[in-house]
Amino acid sequence: MALRKNANAVNSALTSVYGRRSRRINSDPLDTLVETILSQNTSDLNSHRAFGRLKERYPDWGLLLDADPLEVASVIRSGGLADIKARRIVGALNRVMEEAGSLKLGFLSKMPKREATEWLLSIDGVGPKTAAIVLLFSFGKPVFPVDTHVHRVSGRLGLLSPRATREGAQQELEALVPEEEYYSMHLNLIEHGRRRCRAMNPLCDVCEISRLCTYHRTSVMAQP
Numbered sequence: 773m774a775l776r777k778n779a780n781a782v783n784s785a786l787t788s789v790y791g792r793r794s795r796r797i798n799s800d801p802l803d804t805l806v807e808t809i810l811s812q813n814t815s816d817l818n819s820h821r822a823f824g825r826l827k828e829r830y831p832d833w834g835l836l837l838d839a840d841p842l843e844v845a846s847v848i849r850s851g852g853l854a855d856i857k858a859r860r861i862v863g864a865l866n867r868v869m870e871e872a873g874s875l876k877l878g879f880l881s882k883m884p885k886r887e888a889t890e891w892l893l894s895i896d897g898v899g900p901k902t903a904a905i906v907l908l909f910s911f912g913k914p915v916f917p918v919d920t921h922v923h924r925v926s927g928r929l930g931l932l933s934p935r936a937t938r939e940g941a942q943q944e945l946e947a948l949v950p951e952e953e954y955y956s957m958h959l960n961l962i963e964h965g966r967r968r969c970r971a972m973n974p975l976c977d978v979c980e981i982s983r984l985c986t987y988h989r990t991s992v993m994a995q996p
């Protein structure tokens with residue numbers, strides 16, 4: 773109960789700093805899937821650039837079904853891990869085609885969250901974060917994606933159990949935060965992770981929510 777209260781207080785404080793994010797449904801869930809695969813282990817800038825190039829070269833995802841992964845990799849080189857991501861993207865699109873008979877993920881909208889998650893996880897290269905992003909951003913399903921920023925910041929704030937994995941963190945945050953807040957809090961935790969709560973040398977001295985932070989209380993304030 774106390775933890776839920778803390779999570780709400782953190783969410784309110786983040787909202788005061790960064791504003792409330794309104795969910796914009798991505799019209800093409802397949803775009804979200806491809807873009808999220810491209811975003812794995814790289815910066816937003818690099819992955820957006822790679823996505824733009826991919827769209828330019830293959831304006832219709834159907835053109836990728838029989839594409840040579842080596843050629844796809846050369847198009848998305850700027851996104852990092854290009855060979856792996858090219859194979860994953862081509863494989864994911866083929867899997868969708870086999871399963872749905874078309875390049876559409878709309879059938880996931882009718883599935884319960886757990887079933888839709890399992891289906892996405894059955895695609896090679898799709899992990900819990902990618903599945904959660906597709907389900908939240910494109911279908912508005914109640915899932916709380918946990919990337920490296922969300923994991924680190926919510927851990928430091930004391931919202932997670934000490935050794936929570938990313939998967940565990942997702943379950944814990946989903947239990948603490950009201951569903952209608954998932955989208956906004958997810959984005960604001962990421963923003964806070966970039967601006968203040970960096971992996972190395974977090975800027976606790978200027979952090980607007982330090983009063984709510986366990987790390988600050990136990991590590992920074994406790995220093996002699």
Ligand code: SF4
Binds near residue numbers: 968969977980986
């Ligand atoms: S006080 Fe420091 S550790 Fe805590 S949320 Fe702010 S920047 Fe992160």
